[in-house]
Amino acid sequence: xxxxxxxxxxxxxxxxxxxxxxxxxxxxxxxxxxxxxxxxxxxxxxxxxxxxxxxxxxxxxxxxxxxxxxxxxxxxxxxxxxxxxxxxxxxxxxxxxxxxxxxxxx
Numbered sequence: 001x002x003x004x005x006x007x008x009x010x011x012x013x014x015x016x017x018x019x020x021x022x023x024x025x026x027x028x029x030x031x032x033x034x035x036x037x038x039x040x041x042x043x044x045x046x047x048x049x050x051x052x053x054x055x056x057x058x059x060x061x062x063x064x065x066x067x068x069x070x071x072x073x074x075x076x077x078x079x080x081x082x083x084x085x086x087x088x089x090x091x092x093x094x095x096x097x098x099x100x101x102x103x104x105x106x
Contacts, residue, residue, distance in 0.1 A: 003032070004022055005040050006040070015049075015052065016052045019041075020055075029063075034070060037071050041092065049094075055089070056087045057087060058084075073092045079091075
């Protein structure tokens with residue numbers, strides 16, 4: 001196993017989930033996690049009908065921050081991880097649907 005990615009920590013109303021991921025450093029910067037994240041985001045929004053997906057990452061984890069920004073996550077500066085004050089929280093909302101379905105911008 002070289003890594004993992006999942007949706008977890010679902011809200012009670014099943015409209016929000018957290019995305020978690022980890023990748024062996026040997027395989028980082030190869031596009032594996034970017035491709036995986038796109039698929040998980042599509043699954044979360046199109047199949048699970050989530051409205052929002054959150055990501056918690058350490059404020060100095062530049063690779064994770066870059067991955068999140070590349071996948072259209074926005075930093076929520078007003079939200080604090082009470083369990084780890086060194087974390088910052090990013091979020092992405094369900095893309096707007098158009099006549100042909102969801103945008104493919106994820």
